[in-house]
Amino acid sequence: MIAAGCAAWGLGLSTELDSPYPGAPQTPRLREYCASVVKAGNSILSSYGTSIFEAMSALAREHAAVNLGQGFPDDRGRLDLRKAAADYVIDGHNQYPPMMGLPALRQAVAAHDRRFYGLEVDWQTEVLVTSGATEALFDCYLGLLEAGDEVVLFEPAYDAYAPMLRRLGAVIRRVRLVPPDWSLPREALAAAFSPKTKLVLLNSPMNPIGKVFTRDELMFLASLVEQHDVFVVCDEVYEHLVFGNAPHIPLMTLPGMRERVLRIGSAGKTFSVTGWKVGYITAPAAVLRPITKAHQFVTFTTAPNLQHAVALGLGLEDAYFHGLGAPLVRSRDRLASGLAALELPVLPCDATYFLVLDVSRWLRPDEDDVAFCRRLVVDAGVALVPMSAFYEAGSPRHLVRACFCKEDATIDAALQRLSAWVAKQR
């Protein structure tokens, strides 16, 4: 290919153009050549740099830092589920499962929704299994939106929401929750709706701020949703990682919402297996139909052994699900009290495995949260994530996110390093 292109370009295939091995850094001459013959990639996606999570993790590796940045648990997940996934492969279940998902898993999702939320769900027509909540979100966008449709979402927002919406030509209306209490700004929310609004994207319990929307807030949102006749995609991947102060209420359970809400869950969060990427959507049959088409053409299906193991997981006794919060509360409090002693106060956190820290005390005058996080990795050996990663623009400069689903030893190591660093600053 390169040889043919070079000939057309009037160049023989010179050693200067030829990379010595696949993936080798390009020579300046090769770069120039490529730029002349390869059209640019999509401008919207090309405009996004490497995600800050990747960048911070890479920096953490480089500096052997304790990584409280990216959100994955130290917990390896239940052995019985991991064994079930392995056995299913060994036993030969390795071909395409049904496009909608294994019946056992769809039945388990429907039974789970009935058990925990009293939702009556037809597993055959109202449940779709996806490759993670990430695919579920994208399928919902693809299945529901036309270019120019408006989507309301809440900021700070999980970083994967906006890029694909923009890529599809949707117009995003952002409603900003304001620290420290992150309560719903009702006037701003009402003002974000227009005749073009098609969808609201709601994440409760919410990453990165650990907020659980209250029944009152959800009722207010539901009234707007009915008034403007829109869909709501509810990203509820942290549904079981709640700490008791504020119960998680799926918007789908509120009056009038059953026929317009799409509820997304993820095995990655509920069973501490973030690499499995098994997600599920519950939605009314007619609403789910076009989303199923999106799924059919995006991934078609999800690894059968993982689906099988997740079906077993969703059938576990109540105690498993109710027991997920307690160890997280302990870890949250261990980290929060250590940070408070270092003049790094934390904001309230009722769910998820993320804490937001106020780092104002240690910010240099010209420093923002990104520069602060970089300095912290290098000088203190602790990786955190700047909150600006969750905003389009104009984010607060003094907030950073820490992940606390870590072993005591990891949290203690991070606190020790921060303590040594703080001592040098004072």
Ligand SMILES: Cc1ncc(COP(=O)(O)O)c(C=O)c1O
């Ligand atoms: C709010 C939120 N939604 C979706 C996802 C992605 O879930 P999955 O790994 O199942 O694709 C995450 C992962 O961190 C998340 O925090």
